[in-house]
Amino acid sequence: MHELTMAQELIRIVEDEQLRHGFEKVEVVKIKAGGFSGIDRHALDFAFQVVREGTCAAQARLELNIEPVKIVCRSCGFSMSARDAASSCPLCKSLDIALEGDSSFEIVALEVD
Amino acid sequence: MSEIKLKKDVRSRNQQQADTNRRLFRKSGLLALNILGSPGSGKTSLIEQTARRLSSKLRILVVEGDVETERDADRIRALGIDAIQFQTHGSCHLDAMMVAQSLQEVKLDKVELLIIENVGNLICPAGFDLGEDLRIVVGSTAEGADKPIKYPEMYLHADACVLNKIDLLPYVDFNIEEFEAGARQTNEKLRLFRISCTTGSGIDPWCEYLQNSYTKQHNNMR
Numbered sequence A: 001m002h003e004l005t006m007a008q009e010l011i012r013i014v015e016d017e018q019l020r021h022g023f024e025k026v027e028v029v030k031i032k033a034g035g036f037s038g039i040d041r042h043a044l045d046f047a048f049q050v051v052r053e054g055t056c057a058a059q060a061r062l063e064l065n066i067e068p069v070k071i072v073c074r075s076c077g078f079s080m081s082a083r084d085a086a087s088s089c090p091l092c093k094s095l096d097i098a099l100e101g102d103s104s105f106e107i108v109a110l111e112v113d
Numbered sequence B: 001m002s003e004i005k006l007k008k009d010v011r012s013r014n015q016q017q018a019d020t021n022r023r024l025f026r027k028s029g030l031l032a033l034n035i036l037g038s039p040g041s042g043k044t045s046l047i048e049q050t051a052r053r054l055s056s057k058l059r060i061l062v063v064e065g066d067v068e069t070e071r072d073a074d075r076i077r078a079l080g081i082d083a084i085q086f087q088t089h090g091s092c093h094l095d096a097m098m099v100a101q102s103l104q105e106v107k108l109d110k111v112e113l114l115i116i117e118n119v120g121n122l123i124c125p126a127g128f129d130l131g132e133d134l135r136i137v138v139g140s141t142a143e144g145a146d147k148p149i150k151y152p153e154m155y156l157h158a159d160a161c162v163l164n165k166i167d168l169l170p171y172v173d174f175n176i177e178e179f180e181a182g183a184r185q186t187n188e189k190l191r192l193f194r195i196s197c198t199t200g201s202g203i204d205p206w207c208e209y210l211q212n213s214y215t216k217q218h219n220n221m222r
């Protein structure tokens, strides 16, 4: 449910930008998130639909781009995108693998009218 | 229709307050801990054991974050240690603003070790810096060894991971090596501790780590 906090912050930023740029309404909010941002797409959409009511983003759609986490094997160097949790390297079976990603969560663009 | 390009961190408000908290903690020379972990992993038990051992050496203040109730703060007060209960009333995590609010009336220069127990949750608290010096994840042998690879966010910015309830190892199917390798997948530098709050096993090295961290922090300040 931290998605609710995140959705509230989204609206706060959008309203800030409205003061600065003076647009009427927002059509799309584009977001870039790291694979470790801990954001659930559906929970964020749901929270956003609740908090956007009565704001300039009341009709806005979220475009959420989550960068996949990467699995990198520290033994053989094999690298792949991690769709499922793994406990060993799929290639050499080494247990010494690293998960790489970041926890960023940023608004990168607004499509406005 | 036009497009406005931005680069705005959605967590920036929390981050600013966390930075303010951290500056405040630095100024008073205390060491601040953010204790995270799933419900029932033993966060409060760890704080009780830590307070028992360190309260003669360091002045301790505990902030308990829970969705409801004063129960955890009462457990700490029963040991004669100062505790503040912060009720989040539904929020699944503490944020930096809540921490600042709970500490409003506190004279921080009288505190040497500030321990903040986050809401029991393996996902949400990970994204919110509180201004802590050390982030500690508490896991337990009753939860299954796959937790670090299922909830990697939790370990990403952690400084140490305490595996609690090792007294239960004979009774549960838990592979300690798998757990620790999993924790290090996201964070190679993670310090690992194996403890039991019930038997007291492993608590001494953990307390030593805290004392050394406090000394380092305090010397940096001067």
Ligand SMILES: Nc1nc2c(ncn2[C@@H]2O[C@H](COP(=O)(O)OP(=O)(O)OP(=O)(O)O)[C@@H](O)[C@H]2O)c(=O)[nH]1
Pocket: B037, B038, B039, B040, B041, B042, B043, B044, B045, B046, B072, B119, B120, B121, B164, B165, B166, B167, B168, B195, B196, B197, B198, B199
């Ligand atoms: N066997 C065993 N039980 C433990 C140990 N540490 C804690 N427990 C038990 O685990 C339960 C939960 O402990 P707490 O310390 O309340 O856990 P917590 O993480 O603070 O829980 P929440 O604040 O509700 O998220 C209690 O019944 C403790 O007695 C341990 O080392 N071994």
Ligand SMILES: [Mg+2]
Pocket: B043, B044, B045, B072, B117
């Ligand atoms: Mg507790």
Ligand SMILES: [Zn+2]
Pocket: A073, A074, A075, A076, A077, A078, A089, A090, A091, A092, A093, A094
């Ligand atoms: Zn490999």
